[in-house]
Amino acid sequence: MDVRPVEEDARGIVDPDRGLTRFRLERAAPGPALARFVDRYWTASWDLREPYTQPVLAHPVVNLVFTGGTATLHGPATRVGRRRLAGRGRALGVMFRPAGFRPFSDRPLSDLVDTGLPVGEVLPGGTGLEREAARLDPADPSSAVPLTALVEGFLAGLAPGGRHPAEDTRDIAERIAADPSVTGVAGLAEREGLGVRGLQRRFSDHLGLGPKTVIRRYRFYEAAERARLGERPDWGRLAADLGFSDQSHLTREFTAVIGVPPGRYAAGTRAAR
Secondary structure: OOOOOOOOOOOOEOOHHHHOOOEEEEEEOOOOOOOOOEEEEEEEEEEOOOOEEEEEOOOOOOEEEEEOOEEEEEOOOOOOEEEEEOOEEEEEEEEEOOOOOHHHOOOOHHHHOOOEEEHHHOOOOHHHHHHHHHOOOOOOHHHHHHHHHHHHHHHHHHOOOOOOOHHHHHHHHHHHHHOOOOOOHHHHHHHHOOOHHHHHHHHHHHOOOOHHHHHHHHHHHHHHHHHHHOOOOOHHHHHHHOOOOOHHHHHHHHHHHHOOOHHHHHHHHHHHO
C-alpha cells in the first residue's frame, strides 16, 4: 500500500505547515495481513518548550492511539478536534481504512462516533494489549517497531478470514475520497447500484457517519489542500467543482468547520510555508 508522506498529503491536519514546525509526523504501511483493514501506522513526536494545540479534522475512520502507557480507541469524529502537545512526547497510532474497523467490532460504528474509549472496552483481549503495550512505551523511539509488531499480531488474530460486508462499504468510501466529482448522496447511490436508504444504513453501521457527512468531509479536505498548495485559488470555480452551490456556500461551511474563511486559511498556510 502506498502511504504518502505528510508533506505531500496533509488531509485531516488543519494548518499543517504551522503544526509541523512543532511536531514530527511519520507514516508507515501496514503488513499484508492487515492491509484490508488498516490504512497506515503513524508516529507523532514533539519536544516543546511551550504547549501547542493542533486542530484536527480527522478522517472518517477509527484510530487506535498508544501514548503515555495507554491505548485509546477513537471513533469517527463529527467535528474538529484539538490535540494539546506539551513537553516531550511520542504517540503511535493505527489509522484504519474507512469502515475498516467494523469487522473487529461487535456493534455498529455509529455507537463509537465522537468517543475515546480504552481499547479493552471495545475489543476482546484489548486489556491485555494495553498492558503489553504499556511495557513498550511509545515515548521510547526504540519501542516503535516492537509495538507495531505487537499491534499487528493482535489485530491479525481478530481479523475475519473471509470478506466482510464492511469491505464493500470501504470501497465506496475510498471511491468518494478519490473522486472529487462525487458531491451528492443520490448520485452516489445510483452509481453504486443502491437505494439512498440502503446506502445510509450501510454507512451508519459500517462507518459510523452518513454518506453526506463523508462526502463533505473529503470535499473539505480537497478545498483545504488546494488552498494550502495552490496559488490563490479561484474560489468560485473550486466551490462548483466540489459541489457547493456557490462561493458563499463554500465560505460559510468552510468557516463553520475550520474556524476561518478559506481565503484567510490559504494566506495563513502560505505564510507558514
